[in-house]
Amino acid sequence: MKKLWMILITILFVSGIAYAQDLILEKSPEEIIVFAGDSMFYQRETWRVELQKGENIYSWGKSLTLNDEEVFIQVEGGILLSTINDSSNQNTIVSIYADQPTTGMIHLTFPLEYLHLNYLYQFFWEPDEIAPVGRLLVDIMNQSQEAIRNRVFVIANQRLVLNLEPFETKRLIVEEFQMINAEKISRYNPSYFHDTNIHFFWDLLLPDAILFPGKAEYFEKSSSGVVFLGENYLSGETPQLRAEVGESTDVVVEEKVEKQEKLNQIYNQEGKEVLFDTREKKTYRVANRGTEKKKIEVVVPLQAGYELISHSVPLSRTEMNQISFILELDAQQEINVSIEVSGKNLTSGFVFR
Numbered sequence: 001m002k003k004l005w006m007i008l009i010t011i012l013f014v015s016g017i018a019y020a021q022d023l024i025l026e027k028s029p030e031e032i033i034v035f036a037g038d039s040m041f042y043q044r045e046t047w048r049v050e051l052q053k054g055e056n057i058y059s060w061g062k063s064l065t066l067n068d069e070e071v072f073i074q075v076e077g078g079i080l081l082s083t084i085n086d087s088s089n090q091n092t093i094v095s096i097y098a099d100q101p102t103t104g105m106i107h108l109t110f111p112l113e114y115l116h117l118n119y120l121y122q123f124f125w126e127p128d129e130i131a132p133v134g135r136l137l138v139d140i141m142n143q144s145q146e147a148i149r150n151r152v153f154v155i156a157n158q159r160l161v162l163n164l165e166p167f168e169t170k171r172l173i174v175e176e177f178q179m180i181n182a183e184k185i186s187r188y189n190p191s192y193f194h195d196t197n198i199h200f201f202w203d204l205l206l207p208d209a210i211l212f213p214g215k216a217e218y219f220e221k222s223s224s225g226v227v228f229l230g231e232n233y234l235s236g237e238t239p240q241l242r243a244e245v246g247e248s249t250d251v252v253v254e255e256k257v258e259k260q261e262k263l264n265q266i267y268n269q270e271g272k273e274v275l276f277d278t279r280e281k282k283t284y285r286v287a288n289r290g291t292e293k294k295k296i297e298v299v300v301p302l303q304a305g306y307e308l309i310s311h312s313v314p315l316s317r318t319e320m321n322q323i324s325f326i327l328e329l330d331a332q333q334e335i336n337v338s339i340e341v342s343g344k345n346l347t348s349g350f351v352f353r
Contacts, residue, residue, distance in 0.1 A: 077104030119214030131182035
């Protein structure tokens with residue numbers, strides 16, 4: 001990228017002749033690269049300058065690859081009066097007013113199209129720990145033909161000094177963190193999982209300060225090493241993350257349809273049944289065969305047009321065609337749950353499947 005430069009001049013009209021005085025305190029700016037929430041890298045240049053009382057004129061030679069509207073300008077120590085873009089020499093002329101002589105700052109921020117970043121979360125479970133340890137990493141890709149030397153990057157409020165060769169990608173650990181909340185839960189949902197296994201999850205609540213869209217990987221540490229459990233993606237829109245990390249072999253869920261009877265049947269002229277109601281009952285035997293307390297969610301497929309007659313535990317409507325109940329069972333505890341419903345104006349089948 002063409003080196004950017006700035007010249008500060010104060011224009012004094014004396015006897016019709018314009019005099020220029022170089023008032024830059026430093027011949028090169030402080031440069032940092034910031035990763036913003038819009039998934040873009042931005043370069044931020046900060047120039048220290050000596051402002052004179054009245055109007056001060058600046059000329060900044062921006063890169064040929066930048067459009068005028070992409071450059072954001074902020075000042076300290078004075079008031080930004082105007083900016084004028086000179087298309088003949090790719091310069092931006094900036095006018096700043098100061099009511100007294102002072103040291104000022106000019107901040108120029110603009111996007112860097114050749115840098116890209118991906119976030120990666122990793123979560124590690126230690127034996128007997130109540131919550132996993134989280135780690136936030138980033139992959140930074142330099143997709144230009146020029147090397148980046150000793151540049152300061154600000155990512156997730158961390159300042160990192162990096163070198164990147166042309167077309168090089170580096171993976172960095174940005175932060176290690178603890179969960180705000182972590183809860184284990186086993187879920188039984190044959191319709192979703194397409195099997196009758198008990199799937200084991202962690203419901204995690206992450207700190208907002210490190211919430212970004214990215215892939216999440218899950219690992220379990222043991223005496224034999226580190227085992228990869230699986231992966232999914234974090235949207236970055238909510239700090240809640242549901243991580244599937246295996247199957248619960250010590251939780252048992254058995255469902256049984258106890259009763260399905262037809263009522264109020266209506267027949268057509270040929271004697272064929274065309275409309276009926278039902279009264280149905282289903283039971284679930286849920287058992288915790290493990291050595292620790294378990295939280296278990298059981299999802300029940302149920303058509304929207306049912307009428308609930310009775311249930312032995314509290315129920316929640318999770319989707320249009322399903323309800324669920326959650327149990328917390330101590331080690332070796334077992335409980336039976338019953339749900340009774342009636343279906344109205346059915347043309348075929350039953351409410352419970």
